[in-house]
Amino acid sequence: MNNIEQLQVTRKQSLKDALEVLDRGGKTIVLLVDDDGKLQRTITDGDIRRLLISGSSLEDSLECMENKSAITAGCDISPSEALELMDLHEIDHIPLIDSSNKPVELLLRRDMQPYIQLSIPHMGSQELKFVQEAFDTNWIAPLGPNVDAFEIELADYVGAQYAAALSSGTAALHLAMRLLDVGPGDLVLCSSFTFVASANPILYQGGTPVFIDSEPASWNMSPAALERALQDAASKGVKPKAIIVTHLYGQSANMQKIMSLANRYDVPVVEDAAESLGGLHQGKHTGTFAKFGVFSFNGNKIITTSGGGMLVSDDRELIERARFLSTQAKESEPFYEHKEVGYNYRMSNVLAGIGRGQLKVLDNRVEARRGIFSRYREGLRELDQINWMPEPEGDFSNRWLSVLSIDPHKTDLKPRDVMDNLAQANIEARHVWKPMHMQPLFRDCQFYRHDDDCYSEYLFNTSICMPSASIMTAEQQETVIRRLIELSWDG
Ligand SMILES: *Cc1c(COP(=O)(O)O)cnc(C)c1O
Numbered sequence: 387m388n389n390i391e392q393l394q395v396t397r398k399q400s401l402k403d404a405l406e407v408l409d410r411g412g413k414t415i416v417l418l419v420d421d422d423g424k425l426q427r428t429i430t431d432g433d434i435r436r437l438l439i440s441g442s443s444l445e446d447s448l449e450c451m452e453n454k455s456a457i458t459a460g461c462d463i464s465p466s467e468a469l470e471l472m473d474l475h476e477i478d479h480i481p482l483i484d485s486s487n488k489p490v491e492l493l494l495r496r497d498m499q500p501y502i503q504l505s506i507p508h509m510g511s512q513e514l515k516f517v518q519e520a521f522d523t524n525w526i527a528p529l530g531p532n533v534d535a536f537e538i539e540l541a542d543y544v545g546a547q548y549a550a551a552l553s554s555g556t557a558a559l560h561l562a563m564r565l566l567d568v569g570p571g572d573l574v575l576c577s578s579f580t581f582v583a584s585a586n587p588i589l590y591q592g593g594t595p596v597f598i599d600s601e602p603a604s605w606n607m608s609p610a611a612l613e614r615a616l617q618d619a620a621s622k623g624v625k626p627k628a629i630i631v632t633h634l635y636g637q638s639a640n641m642q643k644i645m646s647l648a649n650r651y652d653v654p655v656v657e658d659a660a661e662s663l664g665g666l667h668q669g670k671h672t673g674t675f676a677k678f679g680v681f682s683f684n685g686n687k688i689i690t691t692s693g694g695g696m697l698v699s700d701d702r703e704l705i706e707r708a709r710f711l712s713t714q715a716k717e718s719e720p721f722y723e724h725k726e727v728g729y730n731y732r733m734s735n736v737l738a739g740i741g742r743g744q745l746k747v748l749d750n751r752v753e754a755r756r757g758i759f760s761r762y763r764e765g766l767r768e769l770d771q772i773n774w775m776p777e778p779e780g781d782f783s784n785r786w787l788s789v790l791s792i793d794p795h796k797t798d799l800k801p802r803d804v805m806d807n808l809a810q811a812n813i814e815a816r817h818v819w820k821p822m823h824m825q826p827l828f829r830d831c832q833f834y835r836h837d838d839d840c841y842s843e844y845l846f847n848t849s850i851c852m853p854s855a856s857i858m859t860a861e862q863q864e865t866v867i868r869r870l871i872e873l874s875w876d877g
Contacts, residue, residue, distance in 0.1 A: 390417075390489050390490060390491060390492060392407070392410070392411060393407065393411045393413060393415070393416050393417050393489075393492060394407075394416065394417045394418075394419045394423075394489065395407050395416050395417070395418055395419070395429070395448060396418070396419060396420070396421065396448070397418065397420075397426075397447060397448045397449050397451070398447060398448075399447065399448055400444065400445050400446060400447055400448070401434055401437060401438070401442060401443070401444050401445075401446055401447075401448065401450075402444040402445065403448075404416055404429055404434060404448060405431070405434060405444070408429075408430075408431055408434075413479070413492060413494060414430060414431065414478070414479070414810060415428050415429065415430050415479050415492070416428070416429045417429075417481055417489050417492070418448060418451060419488075419489065422488075423488045423489075424486065424487040424488055425456060425458065425481060425483055425487055425488065425489050426453065426456075427451070427453060427454045427455065427456050428456045428479070428481065429448075429451065433451070437450060437451070456481060457471065457475050457477060457480060458480060458481050458482070458483045459471060459480050459481075459482055459483075459493075460482065460483065460484075461482045461483075461484065461490055461491065463480075463482065463493075465498055468480055468493050468498065469495070469498055469499070472495050476872055477495075478494065478495040478496065478810040478811065479492055479493065479494050479495065480492075480493045481493075494810075495810060495811050495812070496809065496810050496811060496812040497812075498812075499811055499812045499865070500812065500862070501812050501813075501814065502812065502813045502814060502853045502858060502862050502865065502866060503814045503853060503855055504686070504787070504814045504815065504816055504851060504852075504853050504854065504855065505686040505687075505786070505787060505853075505854055505855050506685070506686070506855045506857060507685055507690045507692070508747075508751060508855065508856045508857040509740075509743070509744070510743050510744060510746055510747035510750075511743075512742070512743040512746055513739065513740045513742075513743030513744060514743070515743065516532055516738075516739030516740070516742045516743050517736055517739040517740060517743075519531075519532070519739065520532055520735050520736045520739045521736075525735040525736075526734070526735065526736055527734070527735065529732065529735060530735030530738070531735070532735045532736070532738035532739040532741075532742060533551050533732070533733055533734075533735050533738040535738070535742060536551050536733070536738040536739075536741045536742050536745070537549040537550065537551050537696070539742060539745055540681070540696055540698070540741070540745060541698055543671075543745060543748070544663075544671040544673055544674055544679070544681075544698060545670065545671055545674050546671075546673070546674050546679060546698035546699065546700060547699070547700040547701075547702065548698065548699055548700065548701070548702050548704075548705035548706075549696050549697065549698045549699075549705065550696065550697045550698075550705050550708040550709050550712065551694065551695075551696055551732070551733035551738055551741070552694065552695045552696065552697060552708075552712055552731045552732060552733055553693065553694060553695065553712075553730075553731050553732065553733055554682065554684065554693060554694060554695045554731075555583060555658075555660040555680055555681060555682025555683075555684065555695035555696075556583045556586065556587065556682075556695065557695055557712065557729065557731040558680040558681070558682075558695040558696060558697040558708075559583065559584065559586075559587040559630070559656065559658065559680050560587035560590050560591075560729070560731075561697055561708045561711055561712060561729075561731065562587070562628075562656045562678040562680060562697060563587045563588060563590065563591045563593065563628065563656075564591060564711060565678075565704050565707060565708060565711075566627055566628045566654055566656070566677075566678075567627065568588065568591040568592075568593040568627045568628060569591060569592060569593065569627075570591075570592035570593070571592070571593070571594060572591075572592075572593045572594065572626075572627040573593070573594050573596055573619060573624060573626040573627060574588045574593045574594070574595055574596070574626060574627055574628045574629070574630060575595075575596050575597075575598055575612065575615050575616070575626050575628070575629045575630070575653070576588065576595050576596070576597055576598065576629070576630040576822065577597070577598055577600070577606065577607045577630065577631055577632040577634075577639070577658070577822075578597035578598055578599055578600070578821040578822045578823045578824075578833060578842050579599070579600040579605065579606070579632070579634060579818075579819060579821050579822075579842035579845060579846075580632035580634065580658065580819055580821075580822065581632075581660070581819050582822065582825070582827070583660070584630055584632050584658045584660075584822075585597075585630070585822050585828065588630070593627065594831070595822070595828060595831050596615055596619075596626070596831060596832045596833070596834070597821070597822050597823040597828065597831055597832070597833045597834070598611045598612050598615060598833075598834050599611045599821075599823075599833070599834060599835045599836040599840055599841055599842050600836065600841045600842040600845060601640070601836055601841065602776075602836075602841055603640065603776060603778050604637055604638065604639055604640055604776065604778055604781075605634055605635075605637065605775055605776065605841075605845060606631070606632065606633060606634055606637065606638070606639035606640070607631045607632070607639045607640075607644060608834075608835075608836040608841065609640055609643035609644055609647060610836060610837065611834040611835060611836050612629070612644060612647055612834070613647055614834050615832075615834045616647060616650075616651045616653070618834075619651075620651060625651070625652070625653065626651075626653050627653075627654075628653065628654050628655070628656055629644070629648055629653055629654070629655045629656070630655075630656045630658055631644055631655060631656070631657055631658065631676075632658040632660075632661075633657065633658065633659050633661060633662035633665060633667075633672045633673075634661060634662075634819075635661055635662075635775060635783070635785075635786050635787045635789050635851070636661055636662045636664075636665045636688070636755070636783040636784035636785050636786035636787070637662065637665065637775060637776075637777060637781065637783040638662060638665055638666070638667035638672045638781050638783070639667075640778075641657075641667050641668075641672075641675040641676075642667075642668065645675055645676065648676075654676070654677040654678075655675070655676035655677060655678075656676060656677065656678045656679075656680065657672060657673045657674075657675060657676045657678065657679045657680065658680050659672045659673030659679050659680060659681055660680060660681060660682035660684075660687065660695075661682070661687065661688075661784075661786045661787075662783070662784055662786065663681050663687070663688055663689065663748065663784065664688060664748050664749070664751070664752040664784040665752075665781075665782060665783050665784040665786075666781065666782035667780075667781055667782075668780045668781070669780075669782075673698055674698065674700075677699060677701065677704075678697060678698070678699050678704070679697075679698040679699070680695065680696070680697055680698075681695060681696040681698070682694070682695050683695060683696075683737075683741055683744070687786070688748070688751050688752065688755065688784055688786050688856075689741070689744035689745065689747070689748050689751060690740070690744065691733070691737040691738065691740040691741040691744065692737060692740065693737070694733050694737050694738075694741060695733075709732075710728070711726075711728050711729060711731070712728070712729055712730070712731035712732045713728065713730070713731075713732050714728040714729070714730060715727065715728025715729075716728070750856075751784075751856045752784045752785075754856035755784060755785040755786060755788075755854055755856055756783075756784070756785045758785070758788055758854050758856070758858065758863060759774075759785040759788045759854070761860070761863055761867070762774070762788050762790070762852060762863070762866075762867065765863075765864070765867035765871075766790075766867060766870060766871065768871070769870070769871070769875060770793075770796065771792060771793050771796040771797040771799070771875045772790045772791065772792055772793065773790065773791045773793060774788070774789070774790055774791075775788075775789040775790070775791070775849075785854070786854065787851045787852070787854045788851070788852045788854045789818060789849055789850065789851050789852070790849065790850055790852060791845060791848045791849040791850075792804070792848045792849070792850070793848070794847075794848055796875075797875045797876065799873065799874075799875060800847075801817060801847075801848065801849065801850045803873075804850055804870070804873065805817075805850060807869065807873060808866070808869060808870075811865065811869050813853060813865070813866055813869065814853060815850050815851060815852055815853060816850070816851045817846070817849075817850065817851070818845060818846060818849040818850070818851055819846075820846055821842040821843060821846055823842075824843065824846065852866065853866055
């Protein structure tokens with residue numbers, strides 16, 4: 387490898403130089419060589435950090451680095467031998483050296499292990515059949531039998547009366563805002579701990595979002611904070627136009643309490659169930675408690691049509707109007723007649739075919755994701771520094787993503803440290819959603835916290851989404867678990 391020189395430093399250079407080389411190289415390691423170019427040791431950012439903490443300055447030369455022999459190998463090592471050597475020494479890189487001890491190449495674990503992703507599509511056996519039917523009958527264009535069937539089948543599955551298949555979950559949320567007549571200046575109360583797509587449709591309609599914190603019991607909308615927001619609005623003589631409640635990562639919000647508050651103040655509710663398809667609250671599907679439920683079939687969700695969404699409701703007129711608005715609000719005239727603003731939000735018949743196939747394996751996917759969650763919890767039960775996302779009594783989460791929270795009182799490790807470490811083994815983990823009230827986009831919006839503490843902010847600062855794809859093998863998950871166990875949690 388000719389770029390190996392770009393990863394090398396000598397003792398004449400400073401700590402700062404080494405950091406720059408580290409940064410530019412992007413390999414999380416630099417090689418310290420002597421004047422003849424022979425390898426002396428490896429240097430990680432941790433080595434430099436420890437020197438700085440013990441009083442060295444960035445301008446000091448690397449003379450202050452003590453000698454430490456590096457684990458190296460000859461150029462003839464096989465990939466499996468290299469991985470074994472890395473496992474043995476719990477390291478993620480091995481410099482390959484020639485017979486005169488000069489570095490020739492740097493092997494990285496992350497380049498040698500298969501990429502373990504957060505959440506990826508997982509097709510069943512029938513999707514292609516439905517898509518083939520669409521091709522055979524030339525129902526490629528929007529609408530067609532797959533769309534009608536997908537609507538009926540999904541509504542059946544969740545136990546809703548009616549459904550409209552749309553181009554995305556965001557489109558479904560937007561139509562819900564439109565159908566609830568949200569307009570300029572109208573207040574809409576919305577979960578803060580969610581993906582931005584829950585809140586954007588409020589802005590599309592010119593509405594004013596008011597964000598509601600999470601509660602510890604479900605990590606979802608805090609009924610206590612919601613109640614204060616409703617009281618405050620009522621005391622000012624304002625009636626919010628809607629409440630958008632998200633069922634995060636597959637876990638339902640406390641719909642009993644939220645619906646009873648919403649009914650008391652007579653405010654309609656939209657359930658953002660984009661992440662919770664297949665999840666239950668007290669035996670009933672999320673997305674079916676309120677006036678509207680919204681599902682998403684985006685590529686990372688528990689089932690996917692590559693992109694798509696569904697709006698469900700027990701109100702037939704509203705769903706018919708959703709279908710009307712989603713097809714450019716074309717009036718039923720022999721010519722193109724339009725009386726109001728419409729959208730191009732309908733799902734295509736080809737994608738609905740994928741959806742029908744996916745729906746057949748949904749139960750299977752829920753089981754797989756819940757199995758992944760159990761394996762994490764079981765495999766990591768000795769780590770008392772972490773807590774898992776709760777599943778309150780009587781709820782059934784689809785465990786779309788397995789999410790853990792690091793207890794800041796028990797370790798100094800931050801989500802970033804854990805994610806960086808996993809990345810070195812080619813494992814993708816991510817921050818949880820950054821709450822909406824912390825987003826620059828919503829900087830001027832009102833926010834109601836759970837109590838004296840802001841729980842969603844705490845979760846954002848401490849939590850991580852672990853790889854949870856239903857397609858992940860038990861062996862891959864074992865790699866992830868082992869990696870976490872080997873981390874130095876005690877600091
Ligand atoms: C994915 C997601 C959406 C948006 O769905 P799309 O189909 O991608 O538009 C909305 N809300 C939440 C909570 C989501 O995770």
